[in-house]
Amino acid sequence: xxxxxxxxxxxxxxxxxxxxxxxxxxxxxxxxxxxxxxxxxxxxxxxxxxxxxxxxxxxxxxxxxxxxxxxxxxxxxxxxxxxxxxxxxxxxxxxxxxxxxxxxxxxxxxxxxxxxxxxxxxxxx
Amino acid sequence: xxxxxxxxxxxxxxxxxxxxxxxxxxxxxxxxxxxxxxxxxxxxxxxxxxxxxxxxxxxxxxxxxxxxxxxxxxxxxxxxxxxxxxxxxxxxxxxxxxxxxxxxxxxxxxxxxxxxxxxxxxxxxxxxxxxxxxxxxxxxxxxxxxxxxxxxxxxxxxxxxxxxxxxxxxxxxxxxxxxxxx
Numbered sequence: 001x002x003x004x005x006x007x008x009x010x011x012x013x014x015x016x017x018x019x020x021x022x023x024x025x026x027x028x029x030x031x032x033x034x035x036x037x038x039x040x041x042x043x044x045x046x047x048x049x050x051x052x053x054x055x056x057x058x059x060x061x062x063x064x065x066x067x068x069x070x071x072x073x074x075x076x077x078x079x080x081x082x083x084x085x086x087x088x089x090x091x092x093x094x095x096x097x098x099x100x101x102x103x104x105x106x107x108x109x110x111x112x113x114x115x116x117x118x119x120x121x122x123x124x125x
Numbered sequence: 126x127x128x129x130x131x132x133x134x135x136x137x138x139x140x141x142x143x144x145x146x147x148x149x150x151x152x153x154x155x156x157x158x159x160x161x162x163x164x165x166x167x168x169x170x171x172x173x174x175x176x177x178x179x180x181x182x183x184x185x186x187x188x189x190x191x192x193x194x195x196x197x198x199x200x201x202x203x204x205x206x207x208x209x210x211x212x213x214x215x216x217x218x219x220x221x222x223x224x225x226x227x228x229x230x231x232x233x234x235x236x237x238x239x240x241x242x243x244x245x246x247x248x249x250x251x252x253x254x255x256x257x258x259x260x261x262x263x264x265x266x267x268x269x270x271x272x273x274x275x276x277x278x279x280x281x282x283x284x285x286x287x288x289x290x291x292x293x294x295x296x297x298x299x300x301x302x303x304x305x306x307x
Contacts, residue, residue, distance in 0.1 A: 013147060014139055022171050023178045025137055034195040034218060035181070039174060041217045042202060042210050043139075044147065046173045050166060051151040058156065065157040068165050080206025084176040085169055090161070 013044045138167045177201050
């Protein structure tokens, strides 16, 4: 047995069994080893993509900590990813907060000077 | 038996340690990730797997086959907008196949690897993607020197060694029993 592990190019990033388990979550599918290998590789690529893009957003906002909001923005910038991921992301805390602000102890008949009311908030005419 | 569920059923996600490790290679050294972002990304990873698998499976069923193949996966990638991945995945697949051939024909016994989780004991594991492997999403750029120590755009063989395009691509650059191919 050669001591080649340091230079052996094939090494797992994700545990093979877990990849298969996740693939089978929704339905009882059969998958050959090559296919689950490719899924594992492509998932690795996708994760790196998400990390890279999220970090870019954080940097744009001059933040050192990557947060869900940065992840969300990164997702929104990539069409194929929006298609399956955007709805799965947690609802942004920020938008809940601004809704709460709009509804709090303000005279609703007077328009807010600095922040427009959300369009769905119909002010009494 | 599964231990009692605490908050999250971890079996449906990739181990968070793996996820974080891969992210750390990409992120700037000083960068942190919030805990909820880590968990959310962990979920995103599983969503992605389900997404691709679902599409590959549908194709499989349409063609009245029972088992998802590599070609189904590659096709799904292209269809779902991840066509940037098809080229590197093809390289990885060729390399995987070479390794399989090499392993079964030349070595004749399973390779023991430390700390690897095999679905079955004979399985080769997914490739190591070196640090700094960047995918030029939608920039259409695939720098061949990044991936797997270099690969050839024409995908004719996955030999990431010095540059041999010998048809005996099954010999990796660190295993050369014949000493003929340099």
